Amino acid sequence: YFNRHFKEPCSCVSDSMTEDAAVFGGQKNMIDGLENAKAIYKPDMIAVSTTCMAEVIGDDLNAFINNTKKAGNIPQEYPVPYAHTPSFVGSHTTGWDNMEEGILRYFTLNNMEGKKVGSNGKINIVPGFETYLGNYRVIKRMLGEMDVDYTMLSDPSEVFDTPADGEFRMYSGGTTMDEVKDAPNGITTLLLQPSQLEKTKKFVENTWNHDIPKLNIPMGVEWTDEFLMKVSEVTGKPIPASLELERGRCMDLVSDSHAWLHGKKFAIYGDPDFVMGVVKILLEVGAEPTHILAHNGNKRWAKSIEKLLASSPFGVNGKVYAGNDLWHMRSLCFTDKPDFLIGNSYGKYIQRDTRHKGEEFEVPLIRLGFPIFDRHHMHRATTLGYEGMMSVVTQLTNAVLEQLDKETIGMGTTDYNFDLVR
DSSP states (O other), X not given: OHHHHHSSOOOOOOOOOOHHHHHHOSHHHHHHHXXXXXXXXXXXXXXXXXXXXXXXXXXXXXXXXXXXXXTTSSXXXXXXXXXXXXXXXXXXXXXXXXXXXXXXXXXXXTOOTTOOTTTTOOEEEEOOSOOOHHHHHHHHHHHHHTTOOEXXXXXXXXXXXXXXXXXXXXXXXXXXXXXXXXGGGSSOEEESSGGGOHHHHHHHHHHSOOOOOOOOOSOSHHHHHHHHHHHHHHHOOOOOHHHHHHHHHHHHHHHHHHHHHTTOEEEEESSHHHHXXXXXXXXXXXXXEEEEEETTOOHHHHHHHHHHHHTSGGGTTOEEEESOOHHHHHHHHHHSOOSEEEESGGGHHHHHHHHHHOGGGOOOEEEOSSOOOSSSSGGGOOOSHHHHHHHHHHHHHHHHHHHHHHHTOSTTTTGGGOOSOO
């Protein structure tokens, strides 16, 4: 998945459990695998997660790792954080949350002595399952302009965007182990995608004693405002003029383009926080989110979306579907046709199926979210902050104009509105 989405190598190893391991457990494979991975790839740490078979037979990761160290295959002090991430529980965001919490727990749970909230003067940023590399950079840029010290938990932006200069960088950039160990000393921890980080949130609140502010994903103008104001509040650093100018450019872009988006009906699907952010952007430009679906959304998320829809006259006709899949979205596109569909690459099959009924029934797909396999370099884009708002509105507006050109290209039939200037 990651290789296809990022068009970059995603390095991981498997202990490759065989038939005997399915019966007797995978400890032998784990012992050999940890030793080999350390010797061949020379990482500073190895993080271990599970899949179906290991969870079905109930493998004890903690015991396996300790036995590997007792056997001398890896040093006692060598860090091996782990998490149980069964494929049949939750979704990819559940597994990510489990692994995030597992790493934070491993490095900090038994090392809280001497830790004091706020003593390092930093804030912690947890992006969540974030696959837009531009989002890491825009958050870091905005915090840099505010002169705010921070720790990203975590930051794969350099790993999935390494340069082609003849040098292979398996461990480019990222967050260091020392930074993770120091994170409990932060002023606070900000969760950028809170609905997918419940386990991490609980650990940070209960173990680090951080008072986590209630924030929405910083998408759209208002929620970016709230994010920056909260950062300013907890750090005492003012919002600089450069960000105010950027906000002004964003508002100028919206005023230029909102007429083309006003009243257009959009169906949206994807991960819960991202979908909520897209809905927020649509409401801010006067578009109408009609079908909002997240297969891994829960009832609490659905209520949050419904509250957001009720806050705007453009959201009164929106309907929320938590726990439904793309087959359900396909049916909605036939029975209550939107003007556009927003989501990942899998939506192209809905576009194909609706078009098969007739061109007038086609629902064009606007590719936003994860995964995007059939277009290149979209993972470098930005959806967060004012920069992300400008990027998303540009993509939406140009999709509307492209569709308008397509509908008015008929020579002598529909080209009366085939205008050069839009």
